[in-house]
Amino acid sequence: xxxxxxxxxxxxxxxxxxxxxxxxxxxxxxxxxxxxxxxxxxxxxxxxxxxxxxx
Amino acid sequence: xxxxxxxxxxxxxxxxxxxxxxxxxxxxxxxxxxxxxxxxxxxxxxxxxxxxxxxxxxxxxxxxxxxxxxxxxxxxxxxxxxxxxxxxxxxxxxxxxxxxxxxxxxxxxxxxxxxxxxxxxxxxxxxxxxxxxxxxxxxxxxxxxxxxxxxxxxxxxxxxxxxxxxxxxxxxxxxxxxxxxxxxxxxxxxxxxxxxxxxxxxxxxxxxxxxxxxxxxxxxxxxxxxxxxxxxxxxxxxxxxxxxxxxxxxxxxxxxxxxxxxxxxxxxxxxxxxxxxxxxxxxxxxxxxxxxxxxxxxxxxxxxxxxxxxxxxxxxxxxxxxxxxxxxxxxxxxxxxxxxxxxxxxxxxxxxxxxxxxxxxxxxxxxxxxxxxxxxxxxxxxxxxxxxxxxxxxxxxxxxxxxxxxxxxxxxxxxxxxxxxxxxxxxxxxxxxxxxxxxxxxxxxxxxxxxxxxxxxxxxxxxxxxxxxxxxxxxxxxxxxxxxxxxxxxxxxxxxxxxxxxxxxxxxxxxxxxxxxxxxxxxxxxxxxxxxxxxxxxxxxxxxxxxxxxxxxxxxxxxxxxxxxxxxxxxxxxxxxxxxxxxxxxxxxxxxxxxxxxxxxxxxxxxxxxxxxxxxxxxxxxxxxxxxxxxxxxxxxxxxxxxxxxxxxxxxxxxxxxxxxxxxxxxxxxxxxxxxxxxxxxxxxxx
Numbered sequence: 001x002x003x004x005x006x007x008x009x010x011x012x013x014x015x016x017x018x019x020x021x022x023x024x025x026x027x028x029x030x031x032x033x034x035x036x037x038x039x040x041x042x043x044x045x046x047x048x049x050x051x052x053x054x055x
Numbered sequence: 056x057x058x059x060x061x062x063x064x065x066x067x068x069x070x071x072x073x074x075x076x077x078x079x080x081x082x083x084x085x086x087x088x089x090x091x092x093x094x095x096x097x098x099x100x101x102x103x104x105x106x107x108x109x110x111x112x113x114x115x116x117x118x119x120x121x122x123x124x125x126x127x128x129x130x131x132x133x134x135x136x137x138x139x140x141x142x143x144x145x146x147x148x149x150x151x152x153x154x155x156x157x158x159x160x161x162x163x164x165x166x167x168x169x170x171x172x173x174x175x176x177x178x179x180x181x182x183x184x185x186x187x188x189x190x191x192x193x194x195x196x197x198x199x200x201x202x203x204x205x206x207x208x209x210x211x212x213x214x215x216x217x218x219x220x221x222x223x224x225x226x227x228x229x230x231x232x233x234x235x236x237x238x239x240x241x242x243x244x245x246x247x248x249x250x251x252x253x254x255x256x257x258x259x260x261x262x263x264x265x266x267x268x269x270x271x272x273x274x275x276x277x278x279x280x281x282x283x284x285x286x287x288x289x290x291x292x293x294x295x296x297x298x299x300x301x302x303x304x305x306x307x308x309x310x311x312x313x314x315x316x317x318x319x320x321x322x323x324x325x326x327x328x329x330x331x332x333x334x335x336x337x338x339x340x341x342x343x344x345x346x347x348x349x350x351x352x353x354x355x356x357x358x359x360x361x362x363x364x365x366x367x368x369x370x371x372x373x374x375x376x377x378x379x380x381x382x383x384x385x386x387x388x389x390x391x392x393x394x395x396x397x398x399x400x401x402x403x404x405x406x407x408x409x410x411x412x413x414x415x416x417x418x419x420x421x422x423x424x425x426x427x428x429x430x431x432x433x434x435x436x437x438x439x440x441x442x443x444x445x446x447x448x449x450x451x452x453x454x455x456x457x458x459x460x461x462x463x464x465x466x467x468x469x470x471x472x473x474x475x476x477x478x479x480x481x482x483x484x485x486x487x488x489x490x491x492x493x494x495x496x497x498x499x500x501x502x503x504x505x506x507x508x509x510x511x512x513x514x515x516x517x518x519x520x521x522x523x524x525x526x527x528x529x530x531x532x533x534x535x536x537x538x539x540x541x542x543x544x545x546x547x548x549x550x551x552x553x554x555x556x557x558x559x560x561x562x563x564x565x566x567x568x569x570x571x572x573x574x575x576x577x578x579x580x581x582x583x584x585x586x587x588x589x590x591x592x593x594x595x596x597x598x599x600x601x602x603x604x605x606x607x608x609x610x611x612x613x614x615x616x617x618x619x620x621x622x623x624x625x626x627x628x629x630x631x632x633x634x635x636x637x638x639x640x641x642x643x644x645x646x647x648x649x650x651x652x653x654x655x656x657x658x659x660x661x662x663x664x665x666x667x668x669x670x671x672x673x674x675x676x677x678x679x680x681x682x683x684x685x686x687x688x689x690x691x692x693x694x695x696x697x698x699x700x701x702x703x704x705x706x707x708x709x710x711x712x713x714x715x716x717x718x719x720x721x722x723x724x725x726x727x728x729x730x731x732x733x734x735x736x737x738x739x740x741x742x
Binding site for chain 1: 130131132133134136137138139141142145146149150151152153154155201229233265266270271272273274277327328331332335336339340389390394396397399400403404535536539540542543546562601605
């Protein structure tokens with residue numbers, strides 16, 4: 001049950017974008033990572049430059 | 056042993072689905088329970104997913120899990136991010152689910168519950184899901200290219216231009232019509248207007264929180280925002296009950312239209328982190344939560360359906376919108392069955408997230424099934440109202456009259472008994488001055504949802520809170536579509552302007568931001584304002600126009616998909632895309648022709664313009680109304696021109712595609728696909 005809840009929470013964090021910065025650090029392991037704030041602003045710019053919401 | 060059990064299980068499910076469909080289709084004279092709709096839809100979806108999408112995945116597309124997806128090959132932790140399939144479907148569903156599947160079925164309920172329900176299921180299974188799945192897959196094979204890019208590369212340059220032009224045009228009509236739904240929901244309602252107005256500072260507070268205090272902490276900010284939104288819903292009642300404050304927030308249609316136009320401009324021009332993004336996060340959470348709650352509510356309350364399976368309005372004389380069941384039921388349902396707009400999402404962010412090709416089936420086909428299910432729930436909520444109340448809420452004053460007594464007499468003459476006191480009582484219970492003539496679908500859906508929710512929690516005592524919660528929910532995510540759509544439209548306009556003047560093409564240059572925002576807002580704002588002033592309620596003209604545009608965009612996507620299938624040599628399975636394409640072309644061409652040329656002035660734009668001109672010439676219009684009538688004549692001509700433009704664009708694309716198909720099939724052109732080269736996956740097993 002606890003494992004399931006942990007997975008669910010992780011899924012919610014990933015789907016919502018809450019965990020995006022941690023995933024970026026974990027996966028890309030950049031030598032000079034951008035700050036959390038820069039990462040957030042970049043992500044928003046990318047997301048809302050193309051169709052992101054539908055009818 | 057496993058196989059016989061599986062066969063038995065699927066056979067039992069098929070029988071259950073057939074029984075439920077039989078109960079809703081063949082029941083005559085006896086009230087049907089809303090639960091049958093859920094069972095019929097869910098069984099059909101499961102069977103379609105298991106067998107039809109499985110067939111498409113294996114035989115038509117031949118999904119290859121040994122092939123690395125762009126998310127694996129190009130993983131940068133930003134654009135291309137390998138994502139668990141369940142997270143990806145959540146992300147994709149939140150992006151595709153909009154107001155369409157809620158409003159469309161509510162409006163189409165004027166034909167009775169049966170035609171809309173059947174089309175929601177059949178249209179999604181054979182059309183909408185297929186389109187979403189194929190475009191997602193083809194975009195994934197091309198590193199996440201957009202529909203416009205794929206059209207240009209696979210069909211030809213003209214095809215690409217048509218796709219891009221259609222997208223911009225549909226965006227303008229879409230934004231106008233959804234904004235009109237919000238205006239009609241908030242008109243003369245201080246409670247709803249106050250609650251929605253408060254969502255703006257709440258979103259800005261969330262934006263500041265995620266920008267400066269806790270960068271990127273989406274869940275924390277959303278939790279705070281949700282708490283404040285609930286407070287705003289409750290506080291709306293205090294405002295409505297205080298006469299001096301109620302007067303401030305009681306706005307007419309034109310005043311609300313201007314407010315939304317100003318808001319749309321601000322949301323497009325302001326930094327994205329301040330208003331657009333936080334509102335979008337909040338809206339996405341509430342949207343998914345409310346849809347789950349509505350499903351649970353329908354199962355728990357099991358509402359009785361009061362609307363008959365078919366009404367007399369299949370003949371085209373319906374008060375909610377004009378037009379016969381064919382083609383207007385299919386055009387009105389729109390997004391819940393097939394949505395061309397989904398092709399933009401399926402060729403946007405989602406293909407860059409999938410970890411393996413096989414996931415395209417769950418995400419593309421599965422998410423559209425969920426969207427169709429949202430449409431089924433909206434149909435249940437609308438049809439659970441008494442037909443008399445449904446028509447009183449959704450019909451314009453020009454047709455049923457502006458008082459409860461007039462409306463009751465008119466609606467009773469159609470065979471739907473309605474006691475005027477019922478409308479007074481219903482309005483009082485939901486905390487509104489009146490529910491008459493609240494066209495657009497949102498208020499009647501909110502009443503239906505409030506009855507289902509209050510049947511689960513709170514009873515009649517909480518009906519007014521649930522009603523305003525439902526209105527807030529609808530308006531909140533409709534305004535999110537307005538924000539995000541205006542911004543994307545702004546980028547498209549800047550892209551076009553960049554060909555004329557380089558600085559105007561710079562997306563970060565503020566004069567260009569303001570100019571292009573004004574152009575796009577002016578476009579949808581004009582249609583919104585004319586809709587608000589339309590004596591037939593605006594929805595009568597604009598929703599079919601939106602439906603036609605949306606279904607035409609779906610035809611564009613399916614033509615692109617068919618071209619790619621031909622190039623892949625899958626001639627045997629071309630019917631998978633040709634069948635829905637042919638249907639969409641027949642429906643939209645018939646709809647376009649009728650909207651332009653039909654002799655009934657309520658239906659045909661040109662006939663409406665002609666009738667009004669004749670009335671002016673005959674002196675039947677008072678002098679004070681002549682200027683307004685001339686504006687209506689101009690708008691009718693404009694609507695006819697826009698409809699003709701949509702139809703013309705798709706016809707040119709079809710001719711272009713047919714020529715391309717002929718050249719490929721006759722060997723005059725090589726069937727070269729523009730796919731990215733095969734690279735084997737490094738992941739043996741991925742989740």
